Amino acid sequence: MTTTVTPQPQAVGAVHRQRGRFAEKAGLRIGERFASPGRIGAIVALVLLAAFWLLPFLWAVVTSFKSETAAAATPVSWVPSDGFTTDAYTRVLREGNIPLWTWNSLITTVAITLITLVVTALAAYAFSRLDFTGRRWLFWGIIASIIIPPQVLIVPLFYEMLTLNLIDTYWALILPQVVHPAMVFILKKFFDQVPIELEDAARIDGAGRLRVFWSIVLPLSRPILAAVSMFVFIGAWNNFLWPFIATSDASLMTLPVGLQTVKSAYGLQYAQVMASAVLAALPLVVVFLFFQRQIIKGFATTGFGGQ
Known part of the structure; x- marks a missing residue:
């Protein structure tokens, strides 16, 4: 005697919901295959590009x-x-004042970012x-200033x-690095996408322009603000030329400048x-690693992710 088990509608619905959640997490549309040839090719290409980027x-x-002898050895x-x-x-670590240089870099970088x-x-x-x-001409002037090399403004x-x-x-160290025309352009494009109806509703309730900006626009802009913060933070942390020119006091050296003095004292030593x-x-x-999700989301919401 053969017993046939008929799937219950609740079980079938649970399976479909589970598949839908899996597809959503994988970035797929419902019904789209995960192992499609195009998707496999894209994954392979991304893995190769990531390996090529991580190799240096x-x-x-x-x-x-390595020791200095092994670092300079050929082949x-x-x-x-x-x-x-x-x-x-x-x-x-012994010859350089790493804690002080790191502290200087942290103070200046955080202040520049904020x-x-x-x-x-x-x-x-x-x-x-x-x-x-x-407004239009001033905005075009800001966009045009993006193409000016920072080295031209040093003198x-x-x-x-x-x-x-x-x-x-x-x-x-801080003030000359707080001018970022490109970030004005990126944030302006994001603010254009915020529904103006939300601001109109807040103004009807009696909120002023700054209150609308603080309570409505900024909370909706957290992804792009995180992305902009990362861009500015990385640029300020890696900046070597301006801190090297603007300070001659050893107690104000940032980490890139301080590490350069250590390397210069010992000549060219590859391991060091x-x-x-x-x-x-x-x-x-x-x-x-802590803010990668916000950075990716900021790219997507500003149109850089192809959306």
């Missing part, structure tokens, strides 16, 4: 754990014959929502800081150079 960083890490090899060592890190967010967000909101005389900025008696201060590069990049890697 992996080589820097491996070289930083090059991934595994040194005399084994791995931490001598390069020991020399950099001030840039305030300035660019207010400017972008004004270009997006306010109608004032010369006038230095004389400006010198006139204001700000050389060899934290303000000399790579150890310094890894130490300078490590905070950025940690910050990116």
Whole structure:
């Protein structure tokens, strides 16, 4: 005697819901196959590009754990014959004031990021929502300033800081780096997508322009604000030229400038150079790992993700 089990409607519905949740997490539309040829090709291409991008960083890490003899030996090899060592890190940490340089970089980078967010967000909101005389021409002027190389502005900025008696201060490191026309453009494009009906409803309830901006627009803009913060943070942390010119006081050196002085004192030593590069990049890697979801979401919501 054969017994036929008929699937219950509840069980079938649960299976469909489970498939729908899986498809949503995988970025698929319901009914779309996961192992389609196009998707497999895209995944393979992304894996190869990721490996190609990570290869120099992996080589820097491996070289930083070699001795100077093994790092300069030819032909090059991934595994040194005399084994791995931490001598390069020991020399950099012993001869350089890493805690002070890291603290200076952290203070200036956080201040630059916060001030840039305030300035660019207010400017972008004004270009997006306010109608004032010369708005169009001023916005085009900001866009045109994106193509100006920062190196061109070093001399006038230095004389400006010198006139204001700000050389060899934290303000000399911070103020010239808070101007980011590209971030104004990115935030303005995002604010254009925020439904204006939400702001009209808040103004009907008696909210002013700044209250609408603070309570309505900014909470809806968290992904793009996180992405802009990351861009500004990375640029300010890696900036070497302006901190090198604006300060001559060793107690105000940032991490890139300080590590450069350590390398110059010992000449060209490959393992030590790579150890310094890894130490300078490590905070950025940690910050990116914590905020990668917000960065990706910020790209998608501004149209850079193809949406």
